[in-house]
Amino acid sequence: MAGLLDRLGRFSFRRRWSVAVIWLLVLAGAVTAAVTSEGPVNTRATIPGIESQDAFDLLAERFPDTPSDSASATLVFVAPDGGQLETPANQAAIEAVLATAAESPQVSRVVPPSAGTSINADGSNGFASVSYEVPSAEVTDESRALLEEAVEQARDGGLTAEMRGSALKSPTKMSATELIGVAVAALVLLLTFGSLVAAGLPLLTAIIGVAISFLGVWAVAGPLGMAITSGMLALMLGLAVGIDYAMFVVSRYQEERLTHDAETAAGRAVGTAGSAVVFAGTTVVIALAGLAVVGIPSLMKMGLAAAGAVVVAVLVALTLVPALLGMFPNRVRSRSQRRGTRTSPRVPVARGWMRLVRRRPLLVTIAGVAVLVAVAVPALSLQLGTPGDASLPTTDTERRAYDPRAEAFGPGSNGPLTVVVDARAAADPETAVASVADEIAATDGVASVSTPTFNAQGDTAILTAVPTTGPTDERTEALVNTLRDARPAVERDQGVSYEITGTTALDIDMAQKTQSALATYALVVGLAVLLLLVVFCSIWVPIKAAWPWRLRRARRGDNGDRGQRCAVPGRRGGVPRQGSGVSPVIRTGHRESAVRPGCGADLRGLPAATRPAGRRRPQRPATRRRRRGR
Structure with missing residues (x-):
């Protein structure tokens, strides 16, 4: 395995422009397939x-x-100062509130509070139901805005009003969380490698791999009946392992450059760190594909989508990373390496930790087991279910x-x-x-x-x-x-x-x-x-x-x-x-x-x-x- 990966790394280093063009063509194909597809389905x-x-x-x-x-919403009303909802003033306020909520063309039915069913015994508390013709993922922002406007209208009328239901839940969308994670990863990589190019290379390759994976999932989501969450999981996991695997190869390349030329260092980096990448990726793919045994189709689709993202991340780390190393063979090295002031790997913290572990293996093992057992104890009283509104702040x-x-x-x-x-x-x-x-x-x-x-x-x-x-x-x-x-x-x-x-x-x-x-x-x-x-x-x-x-x-x-x-x-x-x-x-x-x-x-x-x-x-x-x- 190591010899084969070594030859692959050297080939990618020598044919760097061809390898880069191939990956760009793959990315272009993924973009084309995603644009022409129907995308994820609800x-x-x-x-x-x-x-x-x-x-x-x-x-x-x-x-x-x-x-x-179909989506639904529940509007809960509480009369002020222990009063009753069935007074003329409160009834008029509730009717106006429900009329506002019913202005949405997606609303199919509105059921007002009624005594004996949706108004409690003392008449101070009640709820109304709003039903929609579409699922929650298709409820528009305008319909949700009308619900919020209706609640504010009830509050202005002196009632305590709140709302809940599936109509309030927005569909899964892209957020800035991934961008924040990329920024933090860039800072950590910059501090680790001491080179802007070395820090940016794992990020660049990870983004390319994630783009191919996400667009690929988007392209096949329609025929396979995948939801957007499958693509989101592929994006998050692909970004994590993409940076991780590329970092292994780049870090190993920096160490090998202390004693070897650029091409040899690239081959040895892929042959050594690449072996760990292959086996690590294989274990993750096995685990994700294993979600099929749970018997929940949506979980199986999410697992297969994420497994595909991991496969792409492994291939990128083994081919595109050494190709980019060939484009920037010296810029990837830290400044101290380029100046010749650093001639050995700089791992003082890791070296000190390993000395401690080798000197006190039994003590470290007992301490590690004790910590893991302590944090695992709550699982003994674990109850499975679905977090709902009662768990919200x-x-x-x-x-x-x-x-x-x-x-x-x-x-x-x-x-x-x-x-x-x-x-x-x-x-x-x-x-x-x-x-x-x-x-x-x-x-x-x-x-x-x-x-x-x-x-x-x-x-x-x-x-x-x-x-x-x-x-x-x-x-x-x-x-x-x-x-x-x-x-x-x-x-x-x-x-x-x-x-x-x-x-x-x-x-x-x-x-x-x-x-x-x-x-x-x-x-x-x-x-x-x-x-x-x-x-x-x-x-x-x-x-x-x-x-x-x-x-x-x-x-x-x-x-x-x-x-x-x-x-x-x-x-x-x-x-x-x-x-x-x-x-x-x-x-x-x-x-x-x-x-x-x-x-x-x-x-x-x-x-x-x-x-x-x-x-x-x-x-x-x-x-x-x-x-x-x-």
């Missing part, structure tokens, strides 16, 4: 193999005219709308369960559905059950069951399991079948599905360890590299930032919205269910402990060689 996220998804599919089949994935309007509704209507009002009753086989569907509703209402933990809503054929009904506990409460999960366990007896007695869905049930099902996939996903780590075993011909080195990753993954499972990065993209397709009579359930206080397998895909750190393998094997001292010769 696909409905599906999670096959869970009951919530089966219930949603049944809803789509039996209620075809109900847009279950109190400065956000979504949180300020969530809390009053929970206080006025009970904690379960923010997380109702949707029960889809299939009464096609029943002799009297209405009587059978009514019996199912009575049995569900009599179950401990159920606060109320709505009146059944039948489809046009009268053979399928929707019930909304409100739990007595909140969507993040473990008792709500136990209630869902209890209702499902009681289903066989109900089906036997009433001749009907039912399935439970809604955002709360979806989160529970997704968490269980993710948990069951973890054992299979362990094979991904096994493949990475096997790869390192082949490379190093050692059992201890792969194990030493893998077990700290296992503890890091446990720690990341309790990290909110990582959870957001790994979140399942797109709209929650298995969840009927308020426009169909079912309020979305927000499961808060939990980590994303996709965190654990998603963070498992981040195996970039796994080969970090093995990267010295990319260096030349040190020569034995002359005395030892002579002794062995004798």
Whole structure:
């Protein structure tokens, strides 16, 4: 491998202009393909193999005219000074507010607060529902602006008004975060290499690789049904590994230039550091492709898109980087190297640390294990779910709308369960559905059950069951399991079948599905360890590299930032919205269910402990060689 990469590095160095032109042509082709493609699609996220998804599919089949994935918003009103919303003045203010919200051409229906359903017992708190004809990703800024204007209008009228719902969630867009990261990386590289050209080269090659990857994902997103989040993950991960891998080669080139000419140094840099790049990239690709075992199509597409970005980053580091080194063979060197004042690698901090580790290996090992175990302990009480409005800061309007509704209507009002009753086989569907509703209402933990809503054929009904506990409460999960366990007896007695869905049930099902996939996903780590075993011909080195990753993954499972990065993209397709009579359930206080397998895909750190393998094997001292010769 090292010899092949050495020859590749020398070839790219000699044919630098040809290699650069080829990459520019690839970039131009990616631009052309992206411009002529339809781009990412707003696909409905599906999670096959869970009951919530089966219930949603049944809803789509039996209620075809109900847009279950359309956007919705909830406007929460609180009367001032303990007053009532049904006074003439407050009623007039609410009607004017809802008229403003309904001015959007995307609004399909507005349901005002009404006594007994959406106004609490003392009449001081209520909510209105606004349904849209389009999914949340297609709600325009003008429609959101009208919602904000309506809320401000209610506040001017003396009411306390807040809003929440899927209509407020803007689609994923490019942000300045990546640009800030590039700026910080440029500063770090400049301080590390001591050369503006050396610092800029990894950034330039990483940007070229990321552009090709992102545009490539954009081009195939339409035919493959990818959302924009797949491209965003490819961009972020491609930028990270692109800078990382190019930095290895450039740093090694600077060291080799102390004793070799430019072409030889480029070949040796690619042959040594490039070997580490190849194996590091291979482990990341294996991990990302392993997301397919989770059984969530959106995660699989994200993993494959990111894996493609990593492959491009590896190819760029092995070919384009040495080509650019050939264009600036001396400018890449630091000023001290060019002046001849530096004749050995400058790594005082690393050298001091390695002396400490070699002098006290047992102490360092115990300290490292203790720290990793300490930060991994919170994972023992980890609950999987989807962060919702209850986890937002109190400065956000979504949180300020969530809390009053929970206080006025009970904690379960923010997380109702949707029960889809299939009464096609029943002799009297209405009587059978009514019996199912009575049995569900009599179950401990159920606060109320709505009146059944039948489809046009009268053979399928929707019930909304409100739990007595909140969507993040473990008792709500136990209630869902209890209702499902009681289903066989109900089906036997009433001749009907039912399935439970809604955002709360979806989160529970997704968490269980993710948990069951973890054992299979362990094979991904096994493949990475096997790869390192082949490379190093050692059992201890792969194990030493893998077990700290296992503890890091446990720690990341309790990290909110990582959870957001790994979140399942797109709209929650298995969840009927308020426009169909079912309020979305927000499961808060939990980590994303996709965190654990998603963070498992981040195996970039796994080969970090093995990267010295990319260096030349040190020569034995002359005395030892002579002794062995004798």
